[in-house]
Amino acid sequence: MTLHLELAPVLALLAGVGILIMPKLLNYIVAGYLIAIGLIQILNI
Secondary structure, three states: OOOOOOHHHHHHHHHHHHHHHOOOHHHHHHHHHHHHHHHHHHHOO
16 A cells, blocks of 8 residues: 655645644744745746
8 A cells, every 4th residue: 555645735734733733833834835836936846
């Protein structure tokens, strides 16, 4: 039996738990997401 995990749902789950534990963490998560998406689109990764 193999378990295939995609990266996006795992990151979403971890981000959700982090936000529940520390609501101020939301700012950092959103900023990191926007920076990552911007870099991915600029570099065509």
